[in-house]
Amino acid sequence: xxxxxxxxxxxxxxxxxxxxxxxxxxxxxxxxxxxxxxxxxxxxxxxxxxxxxxxxxxxxxxxxxxxxxxxxxxxxxxxxxxxxxxxxxxxxxxxxxxxxxxxxxxxxxxxxxxxxxxxxxxxxxxxxxxxxxxxxxxxxxxxxxxxxxxxxxxxxxxxxxxxxxxxxxxxxxxxxxxxxxxxxxxxxxxxxxxxxxxxxxxxxxxxxxxxxxxxxxxxxxxxxxxxxxxxxxxxxxxxxxxxxxxxxxxxxxxxxxxxxxxxxxxxxxxxxxxxxxxxxxxxxxxxxxxxxxxxxxxxxxxxxxxxxxxxxxxxxxxxxxxxxxxxxxxxxxxxxxxxxxxxxxxxxxxxxxxxxxxxxxxxxxxxxxxxxxxxxxxxxxxxxxxxxxxxxxxxxxxxxxxxxxxxxxxxxxxxxxxxxxxxxxxxxxxxxxxxxxxxxxxxxxxxxxxxxxxxxxxxxxxxxxxxxxxxxxxxxxxxxxxxxxxxxxxxxxxxxxxxxxxxxxxxxxxxxxxxxxxxxx
Numbered sequence: 001x002x003x004x005x006x007x008x009x010x011x012x013x014x015x016x017x018x019x020x021x022x023x024x025x026x027x028x029x030x031x032x033x034x035x036x037x038x039x040x041x042x043x044x045x046x047x048x049x050x051x052x053x054x055x056x057x058x059x060x061x062x063x064x065x066x067x068x069x070x071x072x073x074x075x076x077x078x079x080x081x082x083x084x085x086x087x088x089x090x091x092x093x094x095x096x097x098x099x100x101x102x103x104x105x106x107x108x109x110x111x112x113x114x115x116x117x118x119x120x121x122x123x124x125x126x127x128x129x130x131x132x133x134x135x136x137x138x139x140x141x142x143x144x145x146x147x148x149x150x151x152x153x154x155x156x157x158x159x160x161x162x163x164x165x166x167x168x169x170x171x172x173x174x175x176x177x178x179x180x181x182x183x184x185x186x187x188x189x190x191x192x193x194x195x196x197x198x199x200x201x202x203x204x205x206x207x208x209x210x211x212x213x214x215x216x217x218x219x220x221x222x223x224x225x226x227x228x229x230x231x232x233x234x235x236x237x238x239x240x241x242x243x244x245x246x247x248x249x250x251x252x253x254x255x256x257x258x259x260x261x262x263x264x265x266x267x268x269x270x271x272x273x274x275x276x277x278x279x280x281x282x283x284x285x286x287x288x289x290x291x292x293x294x295x296x297x298x299x300x301x302x303x304x305x306x307x308x309x310x311x312x313x314x315x316x317x318x319x320x321x322x323x324x325x326x327x328x329x330x331x332x333x334x335x336x337x338x339x340x341x342x343x344x345x346x347x348x349x350x351x352x353x354x355x356x357x358x359x360x361x362x363x364x365x366x367x368x369x370x371x372x373x374x375x376x377x378x379x380x381x382x383x384x385x386x387x388x389x390x391x392x393x394x395x396x397x398x399x400x401x402x403x404x405x406x407x408x409x410x411x412x413x414x415x416x417x418x419x420x421x422x423x424x425x426x427x428x429x430x431x432x433x434x435x436x437x438x439x440x441x442x443x444x445x446x447x448x449x450x451x452x453x454x455x456x457x458x459x460x461x462x463x464x465x466x467x468x469x470x471x472x473x474x475x476x477x478x479x480x481x482x483x484x485x486x487x488x489x490x491x492x493x494x495x496x497x498x499x500x501x502x503x504x505x506x507x508x509x510x511x512x513x514x515x516x517x518x519x520x521x
Contacts, residue, residue, distance in 0.1 A: 008497065010045075012039075012040035012497075013040040013052060014052070015497075016067055018056065018062050018064070020037075020064030022038055023494060024497075024501055025489065025502070025503055026502045027488055027504055028506035028508060028509065029504065033067070035074070038071065041074050043079070047080070047082065049075055050086045053068055053090065053094050054090050056068060057093060063508040068095070069094070069101075069103040069104035072087055072091065073111050074107075074111055075087035076121075076122070076125075077108070077112060085121065091104060091125045091128070091129055097140065097144065098145075098152070099144045102148050102150045105126065106149065123158060123159045126158070127159040127161050130159075131163065134167030134170070134171055134197075135167075135194075137168065138201045141171065141175065142201075142202070142205045142230060143227050143230060144229065153176055156172065166191070166192055166194070167192070167197075167198045170182050170186040171198060179203065204220045205224075205226065208221070208230060208232070208235075217231075217235055217240075218241055218243070218244035221244050222244060222248075236260070237264060246273070246280050251280070251292060252291055252292060254281075255296065258303075259300075259303050259304060262308070263307070287332075288339075288340075293507060293511070294334060294337045294381070294510070296507040297337045298334055299367060299369060299370060303369045304330070305327075306369055338382060338386075342386065342514070344387065344514050345387070346387065346518070347387075347391075347443045348387060348517075349391075349392050349432055349445070349446045350380055350393045350447045350448075351395070351401065351446075351448045352395050352396070352450075353451060354420070354422045355396075355424045355425075355451070356424065358373040358419075359373045359420070361451055361485060362451065365484070365485060366506050367504070367507075370505060372484035373420075374412075374416070375449070375505045377416050379449060379513065380449075384408045388408045389408075391406065392441070394435065395422040396424070396425050397422045397424070398424060400425065401431055402422055426454075428457040429455055429491065430457050430463075430464035431457065432446055433461065433479065434464055436468060436472075437468045437471055437472065443474075444476070444478065445513075446478070448482065450482070451483065451486075452485050453486045453501070453503075461491060476519070478516055478517055479492075479499045481499075482505075482509070483502070484504065489501055500512075
């Protein structure tokens with residue numbers, strides 16, 4: 001725990017850095033951040049807050065990346081010069097990408113109002129961000145040229161950056177005047193190897209942006225290891241480009257692009273693009289990729305299934321079989337991804353709503369391709385496999401809470417069938433806590449999965465949770481309510497760090513549940 005931050009304030013800060021809100025409610029998706037969103041950083045906690053921002057940035061565990069540049073921007077406006085300097089000194093470490101730099105600048109201007117806040121400290125910090133290895137900087141600045149209304153050229157006008165390093169000087173000329181000007185000034189015969197290397201890279205990026213020759217574009221991507229963000233959108237309609245990209249892209253990015261490839265007609269049976277995609281997705285390295293999770297693989301498969309049934313462009317409608325090669329591959333990859341879910345070592349009680357609204361009601365907020373019932377089954381399946389023998393599952397049946405007797409061999413369909421076979425009953429969010437207390441069952445995490453957050457019964461869940469922890473001597477227990485079709489709700493009291501509400505669904509929800517279970521935030 002960071003020093004100098006009271007427990008409650010520290011808890012709120014961690015929540016903000018990890019989920020983008022200091023309240024007890026995680027809402028997947030983007031939202032506007034303002035000073036009204038964050039009260040946990042004040043004069044007594046700013047110095048320690050900067051250290052926490054750096055730590056979380058290094059871990060890369062935040063599910064709401066904008067939270068870090070926003071919190072750092074708040075700290076950079078401190079009246080304490082030591083804190084201000086610490087925040088600006090942390091800029092390069094806390095905001096290592098160009099998009100994060102632009103976000104920081106945007107937020108810093110917002111929290112500085114009515115002034116712009118462009119004093120010497122900010123100018124120096126932004127200038128220092130651009131002082132790094134020239135080849136690395138070339139890749140960073142060309143991948144993201146602008147964001148949030150800011151560009152590298154805008155920042156250079158403000159910081160008046162100068163350098164003795166010729167490689168960096170060539171990059172700075174490129175930013176302010178374009179490739180031709182950089183090549184004209186620095187592409188001299190006696191240029192150093194570093195300058196030549198930088199100019200060669202910039203030339204490749206420049207030519208990729210301006211060529212209509214697909215084969216030339218593919219060669220540039222391969223020869224100079226250009227990134228997906230470098231590729232102009234029109235080029236992403238090219239089979240040649242995709243044949244080049246399939247084995248180069250991170251598998252998470254490739255998966256996220258499958259809907260685009262479907263719309264282009266590149267996933268049909270005889271397409272030259274389909275075979276290498278299947279080879280990549282079926283490879284051992286992909287099957288064992290630790291960055292893939294079962295929620296992401298399931299969501300992509302469901303999205304493709306929806307597109308196959310209701311194509312946007314009728315001209316690319318193909319004849320698909322439910323047992324097509326791609327469907328089989330995605331299912332295999334989905335099952336393999338469960339092996340990548342880490343164990344928290346915690347004991348879980350999961351209570352699931354089995355009413356019709358879980359299947360036939362509103363879709364999950366933030367993920368329209370997945371029903372609330374699917375979301376609950378995914379979480380149950382992931383936890384039961386990661387925490388073998390430590391997960392108990394209950395259903396809200398017409399006769400009260402019913403143990404549905406799960407095991408770590410059950411498939412998604414098994415879970416779905418088991419829930420649908422249970423006679424539906426009302427949802428009392430406090431009931432699982434009361435059930436566990438009556439049975440004297442000790443759990444580290446009690447999780448409720450429902451479509452819409454509903455409070456019924458005479459006891460508020462927060463009171464039932466306090467009583468459960470006290471009577472069973474479980475001070476570190478956690479209580480989570482997932483309402484997959486609900487907007488923001490506030491079941492968890494703001495002064496109760498052991499409770500978390502989740503409104504909606506995304507591929508990050510399982511990570512949020514497990515991180516909260518482990519006490520990460």
